[in-house]
Amino acid sequence: FFYNTMNLLRRALPYYDSAIQLARSAPDIHDVIRDSRLAKAYIFFRMVDYEKAVEVSDLGIASTLEAKDSLHYLSFLNQRAQSLFFQNKLEPSLRDVQISIPLAQTLHQAYELASAYKTRALIFESKGNLPFAESSFRNCIEERFKTKDFGQLAGDYIDLGNFYTETLKSFVQASTCYLTAIQFAKKGFDSVRVARASLNLGSNYLSLQKFDKAIPHLQQALFYLKIGRDSDFLANPSLAELVPIGNKELVQVLFNAKTELLLELYKKSHDNHWLTACLRTALLNDSLIMEIRHEQLGEQSKLYWRDRTRGFFINAIEA
DSSP states (O other), X not given: OHHHHTTOHHHHHHHHHHHHHHHTTSOOTTOHHHHHHHHHHHHHHHTTOHHHHHHHHHHHHHHHHHHTOHHHHHHHHHHHHHHHHTTTOHHHHHHHHHHHHHHHHHHTXXXXXXXXXXXXXXXXXXXXXXXXXXXHHHHHHHHHHTTTOHHHHHHHHHHHXXXXXXXXXXXXXXXXXXXXXXXXXXXXTOHHHHHHHHHHHHHHHHHTTOHHHHHHHHHHHHHHTTOOOTTOTTOOOOHHHHTTOXXXXXXXXXXXXXXXXXXXXXXXXXXXXXXXXHHHHHHHHHHHHHHHHHHOOSHHHHHHHHHHTHHHHHHHHHO
């Protein structure tokens, strides 16, 4: 649990496995097996190994149905729905959500209900049903407020901001969501979500060609991930500093944005120091992507990363 909390995800996994094995030697009256599996599924989800997250969730769902454990069943169902969505398996994901929403309402589980609404929002965004997607995002935030989980609430505002940015191209509304997310993330002492919201806000300004505003927000993201170099935006950490980080996906997206921003600054000014910095950042990001690919256990996850990194490599090749 402590390694998990510190985002040392790979170090947490063998301890959860050991807990599961030990709990099998006696009646599991404290639900060690189901709690450990749920934690493992979420770790794989955060590591962007969605195939493995589904596999662990399937085991959890089977055991909870056998034990008639509705609360754990609901949690595993939501985790599987999210993981299926990010594999672009929309219909199976939607089937899980259609079960989890009424079940969460019956059990009065606001947190799980909010999570189910958000997955539903993402599904309908992908299907092009944008009004229903937006209302589902709002339903999610409304339910999450009831939980007082400010870190997760920050994550919900980030996802709503991404919807405004990527789908509706409404950058002003998106910026408002990201700023709200930063406020809630700080209130919840969630440095990772402060970093993610700052990154998305910086990327938003990058899309608007407001480079002077993009730089400080990307720099703030680096600071909250503890990989920044004081106030020197051009400096990068070493690969050795990045390898132990559990949130490599977030770091990789951050260096995608930094590579693109440095390339745009060079195009604007024709100053070679921007181009040199761009190439250095691209080389570091390429090494990080290789590191992440070696951590992925399933073919679906590897295909996800191939699609996810295409834009970065286009910028890197141009630089």
